[in-house]
Amino acid sequence: xxxxxxxxxxxxxxxxxxxxxxxxxxxxxxxxxxxxxxxxxxxxxxxxxxxxxxxxxxxxxxxxxxxxxxxxxxxxxxxxxxxxxxxxxxxxxxxxxxxxxxxxxxxxxxxxxx
Amino acid sequence: xxxxxxxxxxxxxxxxxxxxxxxxxxxxxxxxxxxxxxxxxxxxxxxxxxxxxxxxxxxxxxxxxxxxxxxxxxxxxxxxxxxxxxxxxxxxxxxxxxxxxxxxxxxxxxxxxxxx
Numbered sequence: 001x002x003x004x005x006x007x008x009x010x011x012x013x014x015x016x017x018x019x020x021x022x023x024x025x026x027x028x029x030x031x032x033x034x035x036x037x038x039x040x041x042x043x044x045x046x047x048x049x050x051x052x053x054x055x056x057x058x059x060x061x062x063x064x065x066x067x068x069x070x071x072x073x074x075x076x077x078x079x080x081x082x083x084x085x086x087x088x089x090x091x092x093x094x095x096x097x098x099x100x101x102x103x104x105x106x107x108x109x110x111x112x113x114x
Numbered sequence: 115x116x117x118x119x120x121x122x123x124x125x126x127x128x129x130x131x132x133x134x135x136x137x138x139x140x141x142x143x144x145x146x147x148x149x150x151x152x153x154x155x156x157x158x159x160x161x162x163x164x165x166x167x168x169x170x171x172x173x174x175x176x177x178x179x180x181x182x183x184x185x186x187x188x189x190x191x192x193x194x195x196x197x198x199x200x201x202x203x204x205x206x207x208x209x210x211x212x213x214x215x216x217x218x219x220x221x222x223x224x225x226x227x228x229x230x
Contacts, residue, residue, distance in 0.1 A: 009154070033217065045204065045221035091156060095217055101147075101172065102219060106156040 002027040004094050006105035013082045014113050020067075021077045021108045023092030032096040034068065034075045039089040039107075048090070051075065079110075087112045117141070118222035120205050126228045133192040135225050137205030144210055146188035147219065148172075148180065151202040163188055195229045202226050 003026045013019035025034065036048040051059045051068050059066050063083075067076045079086055092105040121136035137146065145164050149157040149172075159172030161180040169180050177199060181189045188207075192199055203226075206219040 004156075006156075035218075037221075043202070043224045045206075047218055050218065101159055101162065102157075104149075104157040106154055 002029070002032075002094050002096055002103045004092050004103050004105040006092055006108050008108045009106070010109045010111070012111040012113060013079070013086075015082055015084060017082055018078060018080045019082055019110065021079075021090050021092075021110065023075045023077070023105055025073050025075060025092070025094045025103075027073075027094060027096055029096040029098055032094055034066075035093040035095065035102070036064070036066070036075075036077045037091045037093060037104075038086075039091065040085075041088070045091070049077065082112050084112050084114075086110060118205055118207055118220050120203075120222040120225050122225050123223060124226050124228075126230065127192075127195050128230050129196060131192075131195050131229075133195045133227065133229075135190040135192075135203055135205075135227070137188045137190070137207075137222055138186055139188075139207040139220070140186065141207070141209075141220075142185065143207035143220075144185075145208045145219075146182065147206040147208075148178075148188065148190045149204045149206065150174070151204055151224070157204065160190065195227075197229050200227060200229045 005024045032053045034051045038048045039045045049061045063080045065078045089107045091107045093102045095102050118139045147162040148160040163169045163182045179191045204224045205222040208219045
């Protein structure tokens, strides 16, 4: 069984600053995908960024980037130049073909302050 | 844009009632999923479906059933609602079950169900 752990229930960052959200996972599969999803207060969950496990290069999407440490099974999300609209619940998730499903972490609520 | 819609944003039911939560997607996705979201527990998979009339149990199927009579529609059924089923319910869909880029899941807005 795969597990995903987010150890930070809440984080806070000032506008324009950088914040890193932590995620660790455990799976016995060699092929898997990792995701960060964002759930704003309006509740519609959207994909922020994804990482294929076979790729060594860290994924980047504009102000969002990941630090993927495969050996350590760590997948952190860095948000640069934080904006008020980044305030949301962030979920880390892992997908494997064997399980054929997404396993989510418990989420990190990010506050962005002025 | 992929659109996943859910029949209600808020729902209040009484203990013992039969409850139907409806989900519709408009992108011809093969896969559909039902999750419940609870504080401190994240999202937990209840049931999923890879095809019409096909269903698979997720991690917490007890007390729930599902129906998929048409490709675009996936219903979650609480046969006899209980107070411990008070939760946020999220529906999602994705294109294919394989470990490909198409496995990105698109979510609906959620239904906040309260069972009194």
